[in-house]
Amino acid sequence: MVNRSIFLVEDNPDDEALMLRALAKINLEKNVVIARDGVEALDYIYGRGKHAGHNIMPRVILLDLKLPKLDGLEVLRQLRSAPETKLIPVVLLTSSDEQQDRLRGYSLGANSFVRKPIHFTEYADAVRMLGHYWLLLNEQPPSGAALPDAVGSGLQST
DSSP: OBOSOEEEEOOOHHHHHHHHHHHHTTTOGGGEEEESSHHHHHHHHHTOGGGTTOOOBOSEEEEESSOSSSOHHHHHHHHHHSTTTTTSOEEEEESOOOHHHHHHHHHTTOSEEEEOOSSHHHHHHHHHHHHIIIIIIOOOOOTTOOOOHHHHTTOOOO
């Protein structure tokens, strides 16, 4: 089941607070679920551990790259490898300016890559745009939709 929640995976309390403050400015802070490391993120998504029985998928995942226990790229890899999560939009968030991070993120199936701005006003603007796009404008795939193997793998048979 998909709802209109934002799943924020962020280990930095300051960045988390800024994100929540920015989302509050557009009345979306009540829609946020938070995980603080990569393992907790996957447990929530797949209904494991303390999240056993949970089966509501978020509308979008805002995923920090630098996380404890399991980094954001590995979380993304696992999300994209499972049929039930491969279509959930994932926005990678980072303060890194490394081209390699961007390349790896997109190659693993990220939908977007956003650098965390230094100033709150810029951060709030970026969050506002993310929220509006992913929760209001973007149309999700049909419920229960499955990609054909050729499309899902990025390969087409000839």
